[in-house]
Amino acid sequence: MTETKIFETAAEANAFLDSLGGYVEPKAVTPLKGESAHEVAVGPVHAGVIEPGHFRFQCMGEDVYNLQIFLGYQHRGVEDAIAAADGNRSRQIALAETCAGDTSIAAATCFAEICETRDGKHPTDEDLRLRELLLELERVANHVGDLGALAGDVAFLPTASFCGRIRGEYLNMTALLCGNRFGRNAVVPGGMRVALTDEKKAKLAEWISRVRKDLDGALRLMFEEPTVLERLEGTGVVPKETAEEIGLVGVARRASAELQGDVLSRALVRRMEIDEAHARIASLLGDAASCRVTAITAPHTGDAASCRVTAITATHPGDAASSRVTTITAPHPGDAASCRVTTITATRHGDAASCRVTTIVVTVNAWRGPLVHAALFDPDGKLLRYKIVDPSAHNWQGLAYALRGEQISNFPICNKSFNLSYCGTDR
Amino acid sequence: MLKALFERLRQGFKTGAFPPAAPNLPPDFRGRPEIDSDITAEDVERAQSVCPVVGALSRDVEGAKLDMGRCIFCGRCAEVCGKIRFTKEYRLGVFRREDLVVKSGEHGYEPPKQTDPAALSLKRSLQLREVSAGGCAACELDANVLGTLAWDMGRFGIRFVASPRHADAIYVTGPVSKNMQLALDKTFAAAPEPKFLIAAGACAISGGLYERGNLPATPVLYIPGCPPHPATTLEALLRFTGSL
Ligand code: SF4
Numbered sequence: 001m002t003e004t005k006i007f008e009t010a011a012e013a014n015a016f017l018d019s020l021g022g023y024v025e026p027k028a029v030t031p032l033k034g035e036s037a038h039e040v041a042v043g044p045v046h047a048g049v050i051e052p053g054h055f056r057f058q059c060m061g062e063d064v065y066n067l068q069i070f071l072g073y074q075h076r077g078v079e080d081a082i083a084a085a086d087g088n089r090s091r092q093i094a095l096a097e098t099c100a101g102d103t104s105i106a107a108a109t110c111f112a113e114i115c116e117t118r119d120g121k122h123p124t125d126e127d128l129r130l131r132e133l134l135l136e137l138e139r140v141a142n143h144v145g146d147l148g149a150l151a152g153d154v155a156f157l158p159t160a161s162f163c164g165r166i167r168g169e170y171l172n173m174t175a176l177l178c179g180n181r182f183g184r185n186a187v188v189p190g191g192m193r194v195a196l197t198d199e200k201k202a203k204l205a206e207w208i209s210r211v212r213k214d215l216d217g218a219l220r221l222m223f224e225e226p227t228v229l230e231r232l233e234g235t236g237v238v239p240k241e242t243a244e245e246i247g248l249v250g251v252a253r254r255a256s257a258e259l260q261g262d263v264l265s266r267a268l269v270r271r272m273e274i275d276e277a278h279a280r281i282a283s284l285l286g287d288a289a290s291c292r293v294t295a296i297t298a299p300h301t302g303d304a305a306s307c308r309v310t311a312i313t314a315t316h317p318g319d320a321a322s323s324r325v326t327t328i329t330a331p332h333p334g335d336a337a338s339c340r341v342t343t344i345t346a347t348r349h350g351d352a353a354s355c356r357v358t359t360i361v362v363t364v365n366a367w368r369g370p371l372v373h374a375a376l377f378d379p380d381g382k383l384l385r386y387k388i389v390d391p392s393a394h395n396w397q398g399l400a401y402a403l404r405g406e407q408i409s410n411f412p413i414c415n416k417s418f419n420l421s422y423c424g425t426d427r
Numbered sequence: 428m429l430k431a432l433f434e435r436l437r438q439g440f441k442t443g444a445f446p447p448a449a450p451n452l453p454p455d456f457r458g459r460p461e462i463d464s465d466i467t468a469e470d471v472e473r474a475q476s477v478c479p480v481v482g483a484l485s486r487d488v489e490g491a492k493l494d495m496g497r498c499i500f501c502g503r504c505a506e507v508c509g510k511i512r513f514t515k516e517y518r519l520g521v522f523r524r525e526d527l528v529v530k531s532g533e534h535g536y537e538p539p540k541q542t543d544p545a546a547l548s549l550k551r552s553l554q555l556r557e558v559s560a561g562g563c564a565a566c567e568l569d570a571n572v573l574g575t576l577a578w579d580m581g582r583f584g585i586r587f588v589a590s591p592r593h594a595d596a597i598y599v600t601g602p603v604s605k606n607m608q609l610a611l612d613k614t615f616a617a618a619p620e621p622k623f624l625i626a627a628g629a630c631a632i633s634g635g636l637y638e639r640g641n642l643p644a645t646p647v648l649y650i651p652g653c654p655p656h657p658a659t660t661l662e663a664l665l666r667f668t669g670s671l
Contacts, residue, residue, distance in 0.1 A: 044610045047589035049557040049571045051564050052607060073606045076561045076637050090503055094479035095636055101565025101654070145568075158431040164575030165441050171572075172453065179455030182565050184653065185501035193506075194455065217434045224430070423563050 004117060005359040010384065013357045013376050017385060020361070020372055021247075023071060023393040023425045032058040032065060040408060044073045051422035057408050064408060067400040074426035079386045082111075086383040089115065089189055096373070097184055099388055100424030102142055105134045105174075106366035107388070108187035110373035113362040115189030118377070127191040133204075133284045134174060134183045136277040139367035141170035143270040143277075144215060146419045150267055151222050153412045154231040162218035169211045173204055205285050212278065219271055232264035236402035236414035248398045250369015250391045252418055263402075266417035273367075357384075368392060368421065390424030442579045446671060450517060450658035457500045457513035458659075464532030466491045466510040474504035474511060480629070480636055490531035495519060496632040499653035520650045520663020527632070527651055538666060545621055546647065547669040549595055552584040555625070556594035556618065560611050560640070561604025565654040566628040570598065572657050585664055591615070596623035596647075600654075602630040603640030615643035625667075627660065629653045 007013040032039065038059050044052035052073040058066040078099045085091040096111040097104040109131055116122050123131070148163025171181040178186035178194045186194055222228050238248065243256030251269050259265035361374040369391030376385040399418045403411060443451065452458075471486045478484055483497040484504060493504075493511070505511045510531075518538040521527055526539060541547055559567050573580040574587065588594055591614045603611055615624065626646040629635030635653060650663045665671040 044607065045558060045614050049559070049567050049574075049587050051559045051567065052610060073610070074559075074561050074601075074604060075606060076602055076604045081637065088479070090477055090501070091479040091636070094499060094501065098563040098565070098630075098636055098653075101563035102568060104563075104565070158434065161576050162434070162438065164572070165577040168572055168575060168577045172451075175453035175456070179453055179457060179502075180500075181453075181569065181656070182654070184499070184565075185503075214438050217437060221431055221434055421564070423561075 003361045005361065007357045007359065010357050010376070010378070013359050014385065016359060017374050017376060017387045020374060020387060020389050021393060022389060023396050030068075032060070034060065036061040037065075053422050055411075057403075057411070059408065062407050064403050064406055064411075067403045067411075069396050069400055071396070071422060072426055074423040076427075078427045079388055082386040083383055093188065094185070096388070097182075099427060100390055100392075100421040101182055103138070103366050103368065103371060103390070103421065103424060105131075105138045105183040105187065106364045106371045107373070108183070109135065109364050110362045110371060110388075112187050112189045113364070114360045114373060114375045117360050117362070118375075118381070119190070121190050123191040126196065129284050130177065130192050130194070130196040131187055133196070133281060134177060134186060135364070135366075136281050136284070137170055137174045137177075138183060139277045140274055140281075141167050141174070142367045142419075143274050144170060146416060147219060147222065147267060147270055149419075150232070150263070150413060150416045151228065153416055154228055156222060156225060156228045159218050159222035159228075162214065162221075166211060166215050166218060169207070173207055173211075176200060176204060176207070201285055205282075208278070208281065215274070219274075223268075223271070229264065231413065232267060232417075233262060234260075235263045235410055236406060236417060237262045238398050238402050242401060243398065246397045246401065247394050249394045250366075252395050252398050253369070263413050263417040366391060368419070368424075369395070388424075388427055390421055390427075392420035392422075392425045395420050396425065442576055442582075445578075445658060446662065446665065450656075450662075452515060452517060452656070452658065456515055456517070456656070457502050459495070459514050459516035459519055459536060460493050460498070460505070460529050461512045461514055461534065462491050462493060462529060462531035463510040464490065466508070466531050470508045470510050474508040477503040477507050479503070482633075492531070493529045494527060494633070495529060495651040496524065496527040496649060497629055497635060498651065499629055499635060517656055517659045518662050518666070519652065519655070519659050520648060520666060522648060522667070524632075524646075524649060527649055538662075541667055541669040543647070546623070546667055549668045550584075550670055552595075553664065553668055554586055554588045554593055554595045555598045556589075556591045556596070556614065557587050557598045557600065558607075558611050558614050560599055560601040560607040560631070561637075562601025562628065562630045566600035566630070569654045569657050570600070570627065570660060573661055578657055578661060580661055580664070583665060583670060591617040592619065594618045594622070596625050597643075598625045598627060599631045599642065599646075600628050602634045602637040603642065605640060608640045611640075612643050623647045625650070627652075627655055 040057040043054040054070040056068040057064050078095055082092050082095045093108055093111050096107045099107050144163050145167035148160050152160035174183045175181045177200060186192055238256050238261040240256045243253055251266055255261055255265035255269045259268060358377045359374055363370045363372050371391055372389040374387045375383060378384050395418055402414045471484060471491050475484045480497050480499055483494050485492045502513055505513055522539055557570060597615050597618055624644040624646045625648040626632045627650040630637060632649050648667045650660050652659055
């Protein structure tokens, strides 16, 4: 989904970019007082091979009363570096790809779409098909990895081991298509650097059908195992109303909106999305005609709910004919504040260049939820500011909420069920 | 229980034969680069103009140089300059920083062998404590993958451990952001002597696309890539302890 917005002043444009949101961490450590009050602080360096963040569990006896999440350890100035690299697109897109490694393809797609909107040059349908294919493989790989990790955290090792291996298969499929397991360096503004040959297509189709059986077997084991279900069900609940109020997006929002909002729901949503992604991959590998459907652009798979997008008229890049006027309500997914009605007119195709301060906002349905990239250009086309809003930024509050009233020992599965990106949030 | 066993039987044994068998690399894999000796100044400039990383490509009196410690292996330079090629050589880990620099005219690469007795003593047990310091988590993910049954590095006695107190080496990834500097220094300090530092990925080695903070010691093993392929990492770790 691509939008162009034109502002009279840079201040207004900056204010708009700020309104897209980000994680606001607690101001300071507020101590909990009381006879049975105690605090457990963990991080930034955790026990596993994972990213740094500082968690402070404020407990009343056994129960977690409040969880404070402090981030920022991964901050390395991705946005500023992208703005500073204006004019060097290969550097810019490489920076965008390294904002969150597990979301490289979605990030590159965002950046590429911004450039494409700016230039009015759009990729061919074949390139879009490959882009989307990679995006869906990224989704499956990550969801499979997360389900395996979840099984591991409740000590159900068969699924944990199977999924760890199967996730690798999907990364290798990505590497088959473009040479890199994370889909790095494949997407470029205006197209793709690699072609989807018939040989690769055939190999991928065969590979997927083989791995799919193993995956189904592994997941069936987990979801049919009473001891696993017992641990996941009713743990870390975020009710629907709360999810809406705190503006959850992506998997977490869907789990609260469509299911019960517990750890099991978030696991089931992943399983559903794995199925949906496979269906999408099958159609992408099939006939060319079905390539037009807009899975990248917007309300893909149930995320429609979290996108709150009410009316979109042809925002798919490459569909030139219908991209003249676009009316979009609530451009930003999940961010209650900016969800008021906004009408945006006159998109892409050249108009942008001739105007005042222009902001191009791209939303891609990444595996965690909507990933938003926004770029602010001055009248001469110089990039003034670049902003990235990872879906994780909206969901940390949900994780903190999920843990209320739970025991600390349930933190790993709650955390895994969200699996938020530290580096994506910290940028 | 029975269902799990049947599923295991159906899926079969899945641990790869690497090593000693050759790893299964993707057809478009980009490994160690090669630069022809007749590369000109203009060629280098053209390649530099498309390179996303500052300082990855350079040229001096000795000829052209490609610093694998900075390179993200995007292959753009090879696209515009036929004198640069990426081979399928995945054995990229080296023990000295300068060995990461590929010079024009070099051919017949053989990865360095371990001679340090302290490293050789870790041959049957190498315990690593990973510190993620400001990167994008791709290096972490592909290090984690070595623990899965597809690679099963546990069979070589290599493990990632939870505490630096149990570690022989600190395995650092990421460009060491300002906010991770203290945590990294403290983690390294907490490991018992003798201890090693391993730098994995372009960020940890040189900063890559970013500016790097300080490493708490000079690394004894450099594993280049963005991120390094798991085969590269596993081979480097094994060669580091003299197992290969
Ligand atoms: S492959 Fe390495 S040296 Fe070549 S352009 Fe990419 S980053 Fe630069």
